[in-house]
Amino acid sequence: GQNIDQPTEMTATEGAIVQINCTYQTSGFNGLFWYQQHAGEAPTFLSYNVLDGLEEKGRFSSFLSRSKGYSYLLLKELQMKDSASYLCAREGAGNMLTFGGGTRLMVKP
Amino acid sequence: DTGVSQDPRHKITKRGQNVTFRCDPISEHNRLYWYRQTLGQGPEFLTYFQNEAQLEKSRLLSDRFSAERPKGSFSTLEIQRTEQGDSAMYLCASSPRSNEQFFGPGTRLTVL
Numbered sequence: 056g057q058n059i060d061q062p063t064e065m066t067a068t069e070g071a072i073v074q075i076n077c078t079y080q081t082s083g084f085n086g087l088f089w090y091q092q093h094a095g096e097a098p099t100f101l102s103y104n105v106l107d108g109l110e111e112k113g114r115f116s117s118f119l120s121r122s123k124g125y126s127y128l129l130l131k132e133l134q135m136k137d138s139a140s141y142l143c144a145r146e147g148a149g150n151m152l153t154f155g156g157g158t159r160l161m162v163k164p
Numbered sequence: 165d166t167g168v169s170q171d172p173r174h175k176i177t178k179r180g181q182n183v184t185f186r187c188d189p190i191s192e193h194n195r196l197y198w199y200r201q202t203l204g205q206g207p208e209f210l211t212y213f214q215n216e217a218q219l220e221k222s223r224l225l226s227d228r229f230s231a232e233r234p235k236g237s238f239s240t241l242e243i244q245r246t247e248q249g250d251s252a253m254y255l256c257a258s259s260p261r262s263n264e265q266f267f268g269p270g271t272r273l274t275v276l
Contacts, residue, residue, distance in 0.1 A: 097267040154206030
């Protein structure tokens with residue numbers, strides 16, 4: 056995705072915590088989405104950040120720094136079912152989303 | 165099921181043929197988006213409708229691609245003279261006046 060950078064792959068252990076980082080171009084920025092996508096399935100919404108700070112939702116939290124063009128998704132108490140791709144998406148004009156290439160997370164026992 | 169639906173789920177076609185995909189958004193969602201996704205990549209924006217008006221088209225959308233949303237409800241995406249490079253998952257998403265986009269299951273196109 057244009058100007059959206061996130062790691063290609065990450066591996067973590069069941070029960071652990073993992074942080075997936077995303078950097079983006081700040082011009083014309085409206086908000087930052089995180090989506091989860093299991094192989095062969097559609098993306099499903101995880102979080103949306105507009106203001107700076109941390110948004111917590113159960114085991115998943117998302118952080119945004121508008122000035123730095125930086126976000127991260129934090130996954131706690133990892134479960135095997137969390138193995139998926141995590142997509143960072145920058146919202147621009149018209150609610151159009153520009154996606155990063157996705158981070159494929161593998162959770163191992 | 166009141167989510168976004170897409171039809172067909174899979175399409176195999178020969179190079180040079182035309183294909184048409186349909187998307188039914190969540191009822192009363194006025195915004196509808198088409199994306200294309202290839203293996204190992206994030207979705208790439210193709211085009212966007214607000215009600216029946218097509219407001220934005222990506223540079224990725226060549227002249228062979230056309231999308232319509234005639235009554236502001238369902239949408240169709242047509243690809244003419246398909247090429248092998250068109251093989252991808254075509255995703256539709258809809259959105260109410262808020263920001264979240266709800267994705268359909270996608271149509272997987274294979275061009276032989």
